[in-house]
């Protein structure tokens with residue numbers, strides 16, 4: 001089994017004028033390709049911060065991180081940016097859609113970043129199958145401000161997985177959804193895991209959802 005994530009954090013500190021917050025103290029995580037991991041813990045425990053670190057959005061912490069076999073502190077910025085677009089799919093709490101673009105173009109944005117040649121027939125097929133799986137065809141020509149919160153959440157999810165990334169990082173992806181749509185998202189997530197051996201890391205407050213993963217990691221807030 002291929003180890004794709006080998007992370008050991010000594011400490012992550014957020015500093016501001018008045019405060020200093022220390023989280024993820026002596027936190028270690030190893031993940032093999034194809035694992036489904038749920039991260040749970042109370043608000044403020046550091047779940048989103050951890051996803052930011054795993055997804056290379058935050059490299060400002062004390063620790064070591066080897067991703068896909070390469071130490072990330074020695075890799076160059078353009079390589080890491082390429083990984084963020086092509087190998088890692090983000091469905092984050094603060095992921096925003098671009099309001100001036102219709103939903104279809106928002107979802108296809110990662111193709112654009114990847115450059116020409118990535119918009120071939122295969123990509124269109126992936127797009128179509130995701131659109132069908134989470135039933136968002138009716139909003140494709142709408143702009144984000146014309147969509148409901150749940151519709152936007154599904155569009156953000158579609159954009160996060162459109163590149164068929166090796167790792168999907170999802171921060172409460174189903175929080176704003178009704179039961180039916182929650183099930184569609186979870187089913188698609190797990191189908192990608194099965195078909196493409198995609199590694200899934202999901203932050204969730206929903207224990208039933210957490211239990212459907214291979215492993216649950218509890219983050220504690222330091223008192």
Ligand SMILES: Nc1ncnc2c1ncn2[C@@H]1O[C@H](COP(=O)(O)OP(=O)(O)OP(=O)(O)O)[C@@H](O)[C@H]1O
Nearest residue numbers: 014015021023041042043044045046047048049050
């Ligand atoms: N950019 C920041 N600057 C300062 N402090 C921050 C920043 N981001 C997060 N924090 C603090 O770090 C701690 C962990 O935040 P984080 O967002 O990772 O928690 P969380 O577990 O995702 O919580 P929630 O369940 O509410 O989303 C919190 O105390 C938060 O206030």
Ligand SMILES: [Mg+2]
Nearest residue numbers: 047048049093
């Ligand atoms: Mg959070």
